Amino acid sequence: MCGRYFLNLDENIEEIKKILDEISQKYEGSPLLQKMKSGEIFPTEFAASIVSKDFQREAEILRWGLPLQNKKEVIINARAETILEKPLFSSIISNRCLIPAQGFFEWKKDGSKKQKFFIKPKDCNVFYMAGLYKRIELExxxxxxxxxxxxxxxxxxxxxxxxxMPVILKKEHEDLWLFENGSTKALKSLFSVLLKPWEGEIEAVEVKNN
Known part of the structure; x- marks a missing residue:
């Protein structure tokens, strides 16, 4: 599960600045720009994302979570192993996106206690998680x-x-996830290569006052 992640839009990192600049220009004057979250990002918040438009990367503001029928609860994660089998996800399999992050949070259970950890690939300032998106209606x-x-x-x-853990894409797999199309069989084969546990070193740091 991934229940929170981190992206500081004020960070002086060229990749983040490029995303922010593109979004700022596109959404100038829009209330969505004011709602876009920086820092620790929670479900139902608006966040910077990358989608495919005419086979080009395009920065967008998306809202984390797909509402259930009552529109109060949301689905925030999808198991990579079953996205081609579950109707909710297979119906939007062409709507693939990249979610930029600098780390994600997870909680280790120890009896009745929970310890929060900040987790990221080692020696990596920014990475992209694999996502799916669809048009939703809010209240x-x-x-x-x-x-x-x-x-x-x-x-x-x-x-x-x-x-x-969230699917963290290798650099060489980011565009494959965004742009590749094909039959269900071809996509299943592709996803078996892309949507795997991170193979590099990972840092996990305990977070105080969680």
């Missing part, structure tokens, strides 16, 4: 695009913390 009839983050088995170093 008041407002239409926005909502996203879910794909999860997979945990990397070896963090198995003691949690039994799932």
């Amino acid at each position: 008041g009839g407002i239409l926005v695009d909502g996203f879910v983050i794909l999860t997979t088995e945990p990397a070896e170093e963090i198995k003691h913390i949690h039994n799932r």
